[in-house]
Each structure stands twice: as C-alpha cells, then as structure tokens.
Amino acid sequence: MQGTVDGFSYGLVTPLVAFLMACLGGALGLRCTTRSRSASRRRRAGWLTLGSVAIGSGIWTMHFIGMMGFAIKGTPIHYDRALTFASLAVGIVMVGTGIFIVGYRGASGTALFTGGTVTGLGIASMHYLGMAGMTLDGTLEYHTGLVAVSVVIAMAAASAALWAAGQDRGFQWSVGASLVMGLAVTGMHYTGMAALDVHVHGTATPAQGESAAALLGPLMVGPLSFLVLAGIVVILDPLMVTGGSGRPPAEHRPGIPAHPPAHHPPARARLRLRGPVEHRSRTPQRH
Incomplete structure (x- = not known):
C-alpha cells in the first residue's frame, strides 16, 4: 500500500529552521576555511578541521531538523542510533577531505573540482545514510533521476561555496556564500525527499530504533553545542571579520x-x- 508522506507536518517551521542551521554551519565553516589561508602552515590544519566539523555539524543538524517534520500517515517512524551517528561521522570526514584539498591546494582548477566533488558527495552520503537509518512497517524506494539531481545540487553547492571561501573578499562575501550554500543544501535535502516513495505494510510500531523525539532531540545537543563554541572562536579571533590579507605570512611562504x-x-x-x-x-x- 502506498503511504501518504508529509514532509511538512509542522508547516514551514522545520524547513526554515533547517535552512538557518545550514547557513550557520556554512558561515562558520567557510569563514574558518578563509581564515586558514592567512594562518601559518602549522595552524592551518586546525582552522580547516574546525571548518570541516562546523559545516558537517550544520548540515547534519539541518537534515534531522527537517526529518522532525517528516511523517507517514498511520505508521510510526523510528531511527537506528548507529546509522544516525554514522551519517554524522561520514558527513564530517568527507566534507573535511574536500575542505583540506582546497585549503592546501587552492580554490581553483583541479583542486576546486576535486574538493567540491568530495564535499558534495559527503553531503549526499550523510543525507541518504541518515535516511537508511529510518525503520518503519514498510519499505522505501527512490526515483533514480531525482536522486541524481539531488547529488548534482550538493556537488554544485559545495564547489560554489568553496570557491567563494577561496576568494577572500571580506566577511560579507562569506555570509553571502553561506546563504547560497544553505539554500542549495536545503534544496538538496527536499529534492532527495521528493525522490522517496513509501510502501506501507501495516501500522505496527517498528521493533528496532527509537522515535524522533527520543533520539534526534538529545543527539542534536552535541552538534548544536559545537556550533556555539565554534561561533565564539570565530568572534574572538581578531582576523576573522577582516580576514587579513588572505595570504600566509612571508616566513611561511616557500622561496x-x-x-x-x-x-x-x-x-x-x-x-x-x-x-x-x-x-x-x-x-x-x-x-
């Protein structure tokens, strides 16, 4: 039996909050990536790591805030704890790989293409791995075409955001890039949700997993706390708003x-x- 899917059971509240979380994580992460370009080689890895976790946490939080508003009529939905944690880890690692490529190789040419592709695939992997953690009395099927479109959106958004982070044109430029990234990532999420078909077998409560309220709410405390701490680091850094010259000091440039x-x-x-x-x-x- 075809299940009735409702992705906006709380109206526009969950999409709006999800978009804001994606923008927040993107703004912090992209600004850290820009800041790393004016840091010494020894400290660059720290800024890039902070940016990677900020973007990964923001996107993961955006995804599951959106899932709080996802419901299937007449069938309870539970979430597997291990796969939910794994989606966060995969997202951070793959996003971090792309950011490190651009942070050390530059935001142009092959480095930008590779970094944007890996980062976009990390965003998509986080989304679909999180969806795989859903358990219900039924089966999930996806339209291949829409899934491909969602992956392309993720890669394009990641490439554009990393390119903007490499331009170093000031704080306002990074804020604009984070808004674009937040819009694209949120669009990727709901495109992936539109690709979903649910075939319901019955109305039984799943034997495995936990409800969204019991699992997702407490799990979000960690990433949200990290985003707050990352925001404090960004605010307190003297070069974060101005961005410096965007070039490493002379004593750290080869030759x-x-x-x-x-x-x-x-x-x-x-x-x-x-x-x-x-x-x-x-x-x-x-x-």
Missing part, C-alpha cells in the same frame, strides 16, 4: 625569506655619487 636583506648600492655607484662632491670641493674659490 620568500622571512627578513629580506637590506639593499646596498654597488661600490661603483657609491664612488660615482661621491665624485661630483669631491670635484666641487677642489674648485678654488674666487675672491
């Missing part, structure tokens, strides 16, 4: 000495400069 030697003119040039002075000093004075 550029930390303290360039002082420039001295050659000896012949010094003699030439002194020549006219000495000549004028030997000219007799007329009385």
